[in-house]
Amino acid sequence: MKMPDDEIRAIVAETLAEQHRLHQESIDAIVLKAVASVLASFGIEDDDRKEVRADFQHLRRWRKSVEQAQSYTFKAVITVIVTGLVGAVWLGVKVMLGK
Template identity: 60%
Template sequence: MEIRAIVAAVLAEQQGQSKALAEEAAAAVLRAFGLDDEDHRELRADFQHLRRWRRSVEQAQSLTFKAIVGTIATGLLAAIWMGLKALLGK
């Protein structure tokens, strides 16, 4: 019974140390990016802003692709129309 208690205590201590190390590593990464890990509201607002920015860039890329495809399709149709007019006009 004592061995189980000792093993459980050692495992609990190691788990606590691992959690503390993981939290410190995460805080160090956030600080490296210039983010304050203590101000959770500010951190949440920063990430929400980044998400909105990413979504707007993705939407702009999608619209740009659609505009390019539309322009190419319109150009091809215009070329076909002009070719038909020239062919039938002779």
Template identity: 75%
Template sequence: MNITQDEIRAVVAETLAKQSQLQRDEIDAVVMRAIVTILTSFGIEEEDRKELRADFQHLRRWRKSVEQAQSYTFKAVITVIATGLVGAVWLGIKVVLGR
């Protein structure tokens, strides 16, 4: 029985691919166990995943609303300062023209 180099390469490539897939599967399993262990150490059980997601979504909405409020506050402060300056200039002009 003669095996050609192409057949040998195909067998080696298939073996390496299977070995690589097994290593990736093992790595994925280790990573998942590590994540579950870390979350459990923080008191977050696997059943709490939906609640945790909802909490993060709520925090994101809260952060965005605070950022928006800060933006509106900054605009309001700038408007008040600009209005005050225009009013002061107007009063100065009235005083100068009133003489």
């Protein structure tokens, strides 16, 4: 008894899909194990996830505040330089007009 081509295609497609799913599951397991191993080598265990996340959030807030402080410092330095130049020009103009 010969099977219809559609039925053969369906069986092959189902088999390939199952193989793909199993292959993907094994890849996911390997990647998860590798990441856990790398994190463990840095002293980060699975139970520390919340603390590690909080640490990264704190570092991000710290970095942003430092960047903001640098921005304000840069603006303050520019303001001082411009004010000094304007003051020097003003004094020059006063001296020239005073003669």
